[in-house]
Amino acid sequence: MNLEAYRVEGTLVVTVRDSRIDAASAVNFKDALRDLIGDNAAPVTLDLSHVDFVDSSGLGALVAIMKVVEPGHRFEVSGLQPNVEKVFRLTRMDSIMNIVGNPQSSGQDASASM
Amino acid sequence: MSHDGTLQSKVGLKTPVPVLARDFDADFQAIRDVLTDLRTCLAGKNASSEDIGSLELLLSEVLTNVVKHAYADGPRGQIRLALTCDGNSVYVDVRDFGSALPGGALPVGRPADTQIHIQEQPESGFGWILIRALAEDISYAREGSSNRLRFRVAVRLEGDGPGAAETV
DSSP states (O other): OOOEEETTTEEEEEESSSSSTTTTTTTHHHHHHHHHHHHHOOOOOEEOOOOOOOOOHHHHHHHHHHHHHHHSEEEEEOOOOHHHHHHHHHHHHGGGGEESSSSSGGTTTGGGGO | OOHHHHHHHHHHHHOOOOEEEEESSSSSSHHHHHHHHHHHHHHHOOOHHHHHHHHHHHHHHHHHHIIIIIISOOOOOOEEEEEOOOOOOEEEEEEEEEEOOOOSOOOOOOOTTTSGEEEEEEESHHHHHHHHHHOOOEOOOOEEEEEEEEEEEEOGGGGGGGGGGGGO
């Protein structure tokens, strides 16, 4: 799983560089992200702006990560594409997870890629 | 309710034509490959990206369920997928040769419960809520030693509309 991490004012921002979080990749994704977060004592923002497909297996991995971060810190997901946003909405996970627009786009971030 | 005749006469007069048919191994990578083909195929028929996304999600859930549940206990078998369309809808027919759905009935599917504490939230079980939200006229049958799941999705495909194929 291709993840990219950097810090923005105390928040660990992780950009997912793969286009899919599905049954084929959910376990790898969860393990890789867990390793990356480690004992990080900080809020985490997961940037999904490059992800165009998440299914229920991918969503389950996100819930698992939320549980890892949330005891002490805020976990949020950002940059949801329409097809991904739909999965959150239909499962009502949008009322449980913190979803934000694209807060890091003003930083040194991913908008330069393509 | 009778699945084929009455339904199609309601939504369109045309006889459904084949869109995609695949026999493949029940594993996650094979599912990805089929979904990629499907995306290309539907884009070529001018389906909207929203419709393509819904159908891809729906099929991902259904096919993943086959791998995770129907073939959970036995050797990994085959999945037989057939999609047809009549211009207004895509009809999906999924067959596998694994174990039957428990109780022979389609699971209900429940959305996330906002009353539950974050640490208690389930990490699976969201597949059926998505399937039920996106598919219409779902039917399940155990046919001999195979499972057959059929449903319809409202998707406009221009490639099969009257006159659309006439370009030279």
